[in-house]
Amino acid sequence: MRNIKITVALIALLGLSSSCEDFLSEIPDNRTQLNTPDKISEILVNAYPGGSYMEFLETMTDNVGESQNLSGTTIKNSQNYFWQMAEKIDQDTPAYYWDACYTAISHANQAIEAIDKLGRPANLNPQLGEALIARAYSHFMLASVFGQRYNPATAATDLGIPYLLEPETVLLKTYKRNTMAEVYDLLEKDIVEGLKHVGSDYTQVKFHFNKAAAKAFASRFYLVKGDWDKVLLYSDDLSIQPIGKLRDLVKNNALNTTAQFRIYADASETTNLLISSPYSTYNRTIRSNRFALTGADRDVFFGSATNLFNKSWLYGSFSSNGSISIFLPKTSEYFKITNANAGIGQPYVANVLLGNEELFFNKIEAHIMKSEFDLANTEIQYFLSTRTTGYNATTDVVTQAKIVAKYPVIADEYTPFYTLTPVQTSYIKAVAELRRIEFIHEGLRWFDIKRFNYVVTHKVYNEPSRILKKNDLRRAIQIPLHATNTGIEKNPI
Template identity: 75%
Template sequence: MKKLRLTLSLLVLIGITTSCDDFLSEVPDNRTQLDTPQKISEILVNAYPQASYMDFAETMSDNAFDSENLTGTTIKNSQNYNWEELDDVQRDTPSFYWDACYSAIAHANQAIEAIDKLGNPANLNAQRGEALMARAYSHFMLVSIFSQRYNPATAKTDLGIPYILQPETVLLKKYTRNTVEEVFDNLEKDIELGLQFVGDDYDQPKFHFNKAAAKAFASRFYLVKGDWDKVLANSDNLSSQPDGKLRSIIGYNLLDTTTRFNIYSQASENSNLLVVSTSSLYNRTIRSNRFGLTGAERNTVFGTATNLFNKAWLYSSFSSNGSITIFLPKFVEYFKYTNANAGIGLPYVTNVLLSNEELFLNKIEAHIMKNELSTANAEMEYFLSTRTTGFSPTADKVTEARVVAKYPVVADEFTPFYSLTPVQASYIKAVAELRRIEFIHEGLRWFDIKRFNLKVTHKIYNKPNNVLVKDDLRRAIQIPLYVTNTGVEKNPR
């Protein structure tokens, strides 16, 4: 593998908005002062990427359409929609997210090193578990975005991302861009060890890798790897009817508009397992982007035809421009003033990184792949009952015949690295549609498009369609230009 040179300021960015000069003027060894549990806990607050992937991931998916609102056209939104390398490196871009992830990894590594130097005392087990899970999460998101999908047949040679296991102590260091297989091996080690130690003793547990969040992340990781037993082992805290653990869409619809926007990402919401405050403008751009969820295409995602029972979904949407573009109430901006007198500050949006909804759908998918269809039927039926208008417990039953009829097998459509029987293919398609609808705007659809190798067609007003074919090299977002300019190998195109 090719040896690479990465500058410290690019790979381990302690402050993603800090200038290069300011960064290089910092004392490089201040991490050696992490000599108490309190200090280690404080640094772990920053071990989570304070940037959002949701805008660019969602725009690349088949949840985005051309509203033909030419006045809403922006370079960034257009480049995302066309799977192009972005010129922009500011908020809500792959470059910004790359920096935020490696900054989070740097903080996690500093905490791990400090714990090691203290002799790994038992009273720091929870911090060690959190640091390991946080390090794994950022690396997992990076490899999911900047590499091709995980496939054990090609993972030995597919380009991954640098997996950083130690804090940086020199300005220039040689790195290897690990293969996808090496990244996944390291991820599994961090996750398995982290699960042993992670705890729940936090003032605000939803902002940390608590036990439930750690298991939810592990379920996502093992879903991608195709280890169905471990997916189920990490979702055992959800029954087949997890009453009170999924967000109540019916209850949301009874709330006033302001509360509906606020509640989705709140730590007090039972279904939310891990939330993070991100430097993001997504609450603004989701309302005005030319390429996004449009009123004209609402039924493509939320029409009765996408419901197994051919009934209306309970999800409701809003619009700021006469339904040219529409959005669900998931994001609220908090503007943090850095200079109140001058009106200067930074916008933040809280993102839900892990939830019981995702964990439950992962569980259903694992049951399908283990051919435990009766269990999958019961779980899908429960999920649909909480999201379907006029659900009838007697008439609206999930059966194999119903799923196969609703989601017929299309040749060469869903092609994960593992094989699917025709019945499994229909069920997997059904669950993928549930996940698509549930996590609209949140970017998770893009990761399903990658792991199932789905074709995406983006229509463009007065131009030919842009098609992302199977195994398209553009599925691996290009490494940021300012990083590749230092010698890091680019993703092939």
């Protein structure tokens, strides 16, 4: 792998607070000394991406269709829908997310370096754990977005992303673009070491990598890697019937409209393990984009026919554009005024980055892959009991026969890098469809599409449909232009 170069602008272009801008712009000898737990904790506040992946990833999935709301056509929305390289570099774009992740990484690395210089004393273990897990998270998300899916058979040659282990201290530094195998080895090292030290003693615990959030991230990592025992190890906080730990839709549906939107990513929700507030306009565009969740697709995805018990779902939704575009109450915007006289400011959206629903699905999938179908039945039934209107524990029972009948095997539909038996295929398909509707709007469906090499068809008004075939190179989003202009190797096209 040839060496490449990354400029400081690439690593720390966006998302810095004014104090951190001053800190990172000075030469090392003039910087504020990070020599106390409080100072190191302060810089770690910015070790989380200040940008969101949800809009652009969601638009590439099969959750999104042609609404025929032609007035809502935008370059950004269209290019995402057609799996084209985005021209825009503002909020909610791949380029913005790239910069946001490397900015977060730079802060994590500053904290780690400071802790190392102090000899890694025990009183800084919580900060070290948070920094390592945060660094791993941003690298993992970058690799998941800008690389092809992880496959151990090809990972040694597949292009990953630059994995940065030290802060930027010079204007121009030589790096290499690590392979996916190298990225995953470094990720695992950071995750394992970070989990030894990460704690939960924060004022705002859910805005940091607390112990529960770190374990949920580890379960996601090992799910992608196909290490089912590790998935189960890190999902042990949830029983096979995690009463009180999943989102209570009955309670939330009883709230007024404003409260429903606010509560989804609120720290008071037990299920939410890690929350962020990125700079984003997704709360607005989700209501107006031409390519979005349509009313017709809503009726299919959330119709009783998709429920294993053939009953109505508890998911509520809202509509706009005369019921052309549909959105669930998940995105709540906070508008920060930066100039009161001019009436201008910046929009931020609350996002759930990790939660118990995903952790529970990971656990179910691991049981399926270990052929522990009785456990999977109990877990799927419990999940459905929290999402089904009029659930009856006596008659609404999950069995292998029901799963196989409801989710028949279609040749070459689900093709992960590992082998699936026919029964496993039906179960995996069932869980994937449950994940699909549970996390709609949140972009996570894209990662399942990549993991399972799933074909996606996008319809277009008065034009031929667009198809993302298996092994299509566009499944790895192209490296942003401003990064490739500095020497970053492009993804193959």
